[in-house]
Amino acid sequence: QSVLTQPPSVSAAPGQKVTISCSGSSSNIGNNYVSWYHQLPGTAPKLLIYENNKRPSGIPDRFSGSKSGTSATLGITGLQTGDEADYYCGTWDSSLSAGVFGTGTKVTVL
Amino acid sequence: EVQLVESGGGLVQPGRSLRLSCAASGFTFDDYAMHWVRQAPGKGLEWVSGINWNSNNIDYADSVKGRFTISRDNPKNSLYLQMNSLRAEDTALYYCAKDRGEQLWLQGLDYWGQGALVTVSS
Numbered sequence: 001q002s003v004l005t006q007p008p009s010v011s012a013a014p015g016q017k018v019t020i021s022c023s024g025s026s027s028n029i030g031n032n033y034v035s036w037y038h039q040l041p042g043t044a045p046k047l048l049i050y051e052n053n054k055r056p057s058g059i060p061d062r063f064s065g066s067k068s069g070t071s072a073t074l075g076i077t078g079l080q081t082g083d084e085a086d087y088y089c090g091t092w093d094s095s096l097s098a099g100v101f102g103t104g105t106k107v108t109v110l
Numbered sequence: 111e112v113q114l115v116e117s118g119g120g121l122v123q124p125g126r127s128l129r130l131s132c133a134a135s136g137f138t139f140d141d142y143a144m145h146w147v148r149q150a151p152g153k154g155l156e157w158v159s160g161i162n163w164n165s166n167n168i169d170y171a172d173s174v175k176g177r178f179t180i181s182r183d184n185p186k187n188s189l190y191l192q193m194n195s196l197r198a199e200d201t202a203l204y205y206c207a208k209d210r211g212e213q214l215w216l217q218g219l220d221y222w223g224q225g226a227l228v229t230v231s232s
Contacts, residue, residue: 002154035218037155044225045147045155050210050218088155092215097169099145099157099216 003028004089004102011108016079020105022072022089028100032092034072036065038085038107045088049074081109112136112221114206119226122196130226132189132206137221140164140184143209145219146191148202148228158204159191163212174200196230203227 005023012018022034036049047056049065052072064075072089089102118130130146146158159170159180168180179192189206203225211217 032215033217035216037219039155044205044222045207045219046222047218047220050220056218056220086154090155090157090216090219096172098171099147099160099169099214101147101155101157104154 002103003093003096003100004091006087006089006102006105008103009106009108011110012079013110014079014081017075017077018079018107019076020074020087020089020107022074022102024070024072024091024100026070027095028070028091028093029067029072030070031094034065034067034089034091036063036072036074037088037090038083039088040085048087076107079107079109083107084109112208114208114221114223116204116206116223116226119204119228121229121231123232124197124230126196127192127194128196128228130191130193130204130206130228132191132223134187134189134206134208137208139182139187141212143212143214144182144189145207145209145214145216146180146189147205147207147219147222148200149205149225150199150202153202156202157216160209160214160216161189162214167214169214193228196228198230201228201230 207219
């Protein structure tokens with residue numbers, strides 16, 4: 001029952017590009033910063049993108065973020081087998097006064 | 111090096127209480143908001159609660175409001191989550207996470223602990 005909707009899965013061959021969408025509303029994505037996380041099996045989530053499109057130090061520029069209106073997108077180029085993980089978007093919802101995460105997307109490298 | 115270490119998890123009966131702690135090190139604790147995020151087995155991330163840098167602003171997910179209480183002790187570099195009236199659906203791995211900003215608005219959770227497992231079962 002998350003307020004942010006992501007596709008359950010995306011896949012592509014090594015070296016290709018994938019995009020993951022995160023759809024929300026004006027009370028969350030539309031008026032607040034979006035961040036993106038990936039979670040490798042059995043590990044804690046890791047921040048990939050913050051403030052819509054900024055990368056923390058150490059995150060390669062293969063990862064990019066964008067936002068338009070009430071949707072956000074994570075792009076991964078030059079896909080690697082190590083990118084196989086679950087990916088989540090997150091933001092604040094001003095109406096709920098609560099943090100919200102997306103439903104999660106599993107990335108598979110074919 | 112930033113470290114967040116959760117403790118206090120375990121097996122508890124429905125209706126009972128548990129208190130999680132998160133010991134922080136490697137950064138100026140009282141400069142940042144902190145959050146608890148949980149993940150039920152095989153499920154996605156769920157934000158539970160957040161507290162701003164000076165405890166003046168606190169919020170909870172509707173699913174835990176009135177049962178859970180977040181707090182922090184800045185001199186002790188520690189974050190807490192008091193969980194009362196626990197239910198089976200509270201069973202999850204509970205992560206402590208540091209925000210990039212001092213307020214609650216999920217500006218980016220840049221460091222996470224390894225999690226504390228809470229199992230609610232009779």
